Amino acid sequence: MMTGFLKMHGLGNDFVVVDERVQRHDLTPARIAALSDRHTGIGCDQFVILRPACAEGADVFVRFFNADGSESGACGNASRCVADLVAREAGHTHVGLQTRAGVLAATIVRPGTVTVDMGVPAQDWQDVPLAEAMDTLHLPIAGDPAAVSMGNPHATFFLPVPDAMDPCVAGPELEHHPLFPQRANIGFAHVTSPDAMRLRVWERGSGLTRACGSGACAAVVNAIRRGLVGRSCTVAMDGGELGITWREADGHVLMTGPAVTSFTGHFNPEDYPR
């Protein structure tokens, strides 16, 4: 039986979105990895599955998978895309997304622009998680990265000059560093002013992407913790810009940026290895 999908993206971080709210489609991790392959599948950075919500305040339950088939608790760019989709369906401007990291409130700012409340970042070493007790603001790794969880594990390097580290060279090894028992997303940031930074992210399970929403939130949170930027910051990535605010009043991180639908299509799951 054919399965319908949407191809969406946020700043070029691209997603295959499959709606399982009415019917399941037997999408195993191996099948998701095969479908995510850019040469032999549909191709995407993350594969997103929608299920019926079962939490208060949520309109939909969203599961995020990386291109290698592994699951993540959070994906900022996909959250904006799903919020845009569900809000258009319902004719609402506010939607609740149930994720493995909790229920996220999203607001349609204007057509195609969405703010997602990414919640409160977790700063304790157990919550990132890291392999042993340590100060998450200064990891004992060359280059002195800081770590935080945005519902998924992130480490951010602050580079004195742009591109001082190549994500494609440093990223793969750091993603698998023994300090990160669940692997980690690795950000390479260069602060350009008290309210702006440039960022590239080597994503766990997907590699270098054009943008990473949770990575942008993590980079801003870590930069604020280090006293490098103020509470609101524009993050410029290869695919474009996100606005990130770490709200002082309640500690929530707000992420604002675009959500785009590229096309729709169909595939037969049976054509891909289970």
Ligand SMILES: N[C@@H](CCC[C@H](N)C(=O)O)C(=O)O
């Ligand atoms: N592209 C994402 C993050 C996707 C998940 C990540 N690779 C992980 O494994 O945690 C974003 O926009 O946040």
